Amino acid sequence: MSRFKFGILGGDYRYKLLYDGLLLDGYSVKAWGNGFLGSPSGLFSELLEDIDVLIGPIPVTKDNESVCLTDFPAVTLTELFEEMYRKNVKVFIGSVITPEIKALALKFNIKAYDFFACEEVSVYNAIPTAEGAISTAIQESDITLFDSKALVLGYGRCGKVLANMLKGLGARVYSTYRNETAAAYMKAFGIRGFNLYELKSRIEGFDFIFNTIPCEVLNREVLKKANKKCLIIDLAQAPGGTDFNFARDLNIRALYCPGLPGRVAPRTAAEILKSAVLNTALSQSFSE
Helix, strand or coil, X not given: CCCCEEEEECXXXXXXXXXXXXXXXXXXXXXXXXXXXXXXXXXXXXXXXCCCEEECCCCCECCCCEECCCCCCCCEHHHHHHHHHHCCCXXXXXXXXXXXXXXXXHHCCCEEEEHHHCHHHHHHHHHHHHHXXXXXXXXHCCCCCCCCEEEEECCCHHHHHHXXXXXXXXXXXXXXXXXXXXXXXXXXCCCEEXXXXXXXXXXXXXXXXXXXXXXXXXXXXXXXCCCCCCEEEECCCCCCCECHHHHHHCCCEEEECCCHHHHHCHHHHHHHHHHHHHHHHHHHHHHC
């Protein structure tokens, strides 16, 4: 494993900790475009010299054109992959890697991997996400979670962890399902469930609503029926699943909380990412 040389492009504070962790484990690692690691010297292309794996930000892009870099010179995805091809860097790891990004990378003979396509990464990442959501709920509400009526929209990896944590705090927890398998798990763990298609008729009366579904489920028609004193915490992938403008018109507090692991538990998040990076690099070496 010591033969791998890593480059880190962009990222937040957890990437600074990822950088430190890789160095501590004896790996060669360079970084560009991360303010926590100082101002960049030279061009981003210099980062790609003599590395095996490039680690991109979370998310890689917000506009499907440029790499997500804050306060640093813009780099388009095409420019990035062209330069990786020239420097013979064949592995790229990031987040929210769409089929279009994968296809663009393949044009330059680059394999693009998504952190969260890996099941264990998504499960582990759900833990700090859930803790961050609960911390936000406690800080932003004037009632306790204990004995509150809480709804978790979506019972995937994050939804499962969050629902169980809320139940442990004494909340009356409900969640939504779209298949009978999810409904069975809810019943097994003591979570009250109903079909997502019933949301409009069931939304009234909740004190807390946590959304994990990456499409607009909390639309105008649903929000009209919601408790106007509820607190909405949206955890879904950008742009979230809430009509935030309409919620504001109704005086409903709706908070969009992306990237919670990097904010509430950056060291844990960095360890999760480091494990994924090393596992990806190892699997790539076996496939060569």
